[in-house]
Amino acid sequence: MLQYVIRRLLWSFVMVMLVVMVVFLIFFVLPGGTGRKEDGRASPVAVMMAGRNPRPELVKNIEERLGLDRPVYVQFGRYVWNALHGDLGYSYQSQIDVREAVFHRLPATASLAFGASIVWLLIGIPIGIISALKRRSLLDRGSMLFALIGVSMPTFWLGLIAIFYFDSNLNVYSVGDYASITDNPAQWFATMWLPWLVLAVTFAAFYTRMVRGNMLEVQSEDYIRTARAKGLKERSVIRHILRSALTPVVTMYGLDLGILLGGAIITERIFNIPGIGLLAVDAISSSDLPIILGTTLFAAMFVILANLIVDVVYASLDPRVRYS
């Protein structure tokens, strides 16, 4: 098992390197790219940083300081080397430490991701279970309709409608007053509940359908017939069904959470939550390569780490799975 985890971690390192390399290349190769220098013209970033009507020496100076005058592979190598030492560079725009910037934004993103995930689990799993147990009932059809609507509504649309209704109409919510949970818990909750609900709707719909589908599949398994044949009470039979039907949900949940921790870009943008997603969006619009790389790096690590944790947890849930 330990050997398996170590091997997976090594592969994770390779994966993260590949991701960083791709992002690096995109921002160098594409027109208007950060470090792109065309025949003797100055790097756009250096020009931008130098301010209005700069002297050529200043631009050159900046290029040298940031290493923008060096070939791409040297810049990449230097970035990786520094990153391995925990240094992700400084923002071109605000000059702040990238690692600190990401860490600073992490609590907001984590609040959103964990909060929303609790909401969708609390909605999705019970409804899915009841739907499967009361198959073809009015309740089942109703929740399947809810699920269909839920998966069909895009977050950006639902988010805007929700803001329009709860902020402009009812005045029970106000956008953009995020406070961290440690500073002002009441304020934190007041700004987070609506984004949680909006983000959770799609996921809840998806989880409802998955749990219901799994339950129905497991219900017709031979070992459930065995459970009935040996005279178990219906309550115990349902426990047997859930044990199999909910195991894949753990996998799903881990992966979804991993993706969201890398930044729920749309939700953060709509509700103006200062999380990693918003940081990334702002960085892209201002060609702030170090921040773009930093957020991507963290997002990739979250996804890869979530995958690893899910696989390890799965081995303890399903006795048939053994890693060697």
Add this chain to the structure above:
Amino acid sequence: MSTETLLEVKDLRVHFPTGDGLVKAVDGLSFTVDRGDTFGIVGESGSGKSVTNLTALGLTDRNAANITGEVLFKGRDLLKLGKEDLRKIRGKEMAMIFQDPFSCLHPFYRVGDQIVEAILCHDKIPKKQAEQRTYDLLGAVGIPKPKERFRDFPHQYSGGMRQRAMIAMAMAHNPDLLIADEPTTALDVTVQAQILDLIERVKTEFDIGVILITHDLGVVSEVANKVMVMYAGRAVEMGTRDEVFGNPQHPYTWGLLESIPHVDHKGSKLVPIEGAPPSLIRTPNGCSFHPRCPHRFDPCDKDDPEIKDRGAGHPDACHLSAAEKTRVWAERQAPRTKAAS
């Protein structure tokens, strides 16, 4: 020696209304099983063998099926019992093992725990005591090192061991009746024999009745003392093993007997039964076997033959006269015996 009737099925009908029409899975079936019997039920897939027994156990969805008739188990009509009363009988007085031992145990629970659970759901005894009983049961069905194998998960067992574990689970409460639904079909031939031996041994030791459902006449001829041949939801022939195998009366039984491969009949051709089992929604008029029967004559497509003793000493459902049957069967046998000699 007086025999005790365990199960008496009277004119059982299990009909499933579906979008395409009424599926008559079981259509007027009567039989009795006594203590000490190994009652073989033989028939092709879809002949109603399994549905009959799942219905007896109360495992057929009563909302999805129209069930009529009587299933008397030790005098009580199971079809009239409520869900909770049936549950108390299932696994306690009447137990069942199934065809595919690979899928019959819950993959996420330890084998031992699944048996302990079966014990505890009917007997309120301390868990330690149930575990001890499970060790004994696993040992009794021939699982080596029961204490260690108790903690294994099903995937760590072989197919034969899983079926042994299923038998151990079924015998946890000394039931009166064990229903074995194709218990050997999914197993290797050598393991098949061991499992059949085990079922026989269990039957004698615990003095119970066994219903053995199979499509394999070879299996039935080895262990059953009574045989019922089913076709399209009905019994077409019924009797002791010697009656049915020594003096078969129904053309369908003949077909089944001829399609058994014999190692010693090298060179003789296997004779398949022409055609396929009928749709249970639109069963043929008259005898439901007549479209596939090479000996059909005038009344076969009009009159539905009831199952009764037609002069052979045991009941069958074929319009041919007993003398005619003896002649035809001897004729059909002739080329095979010749090829064998």
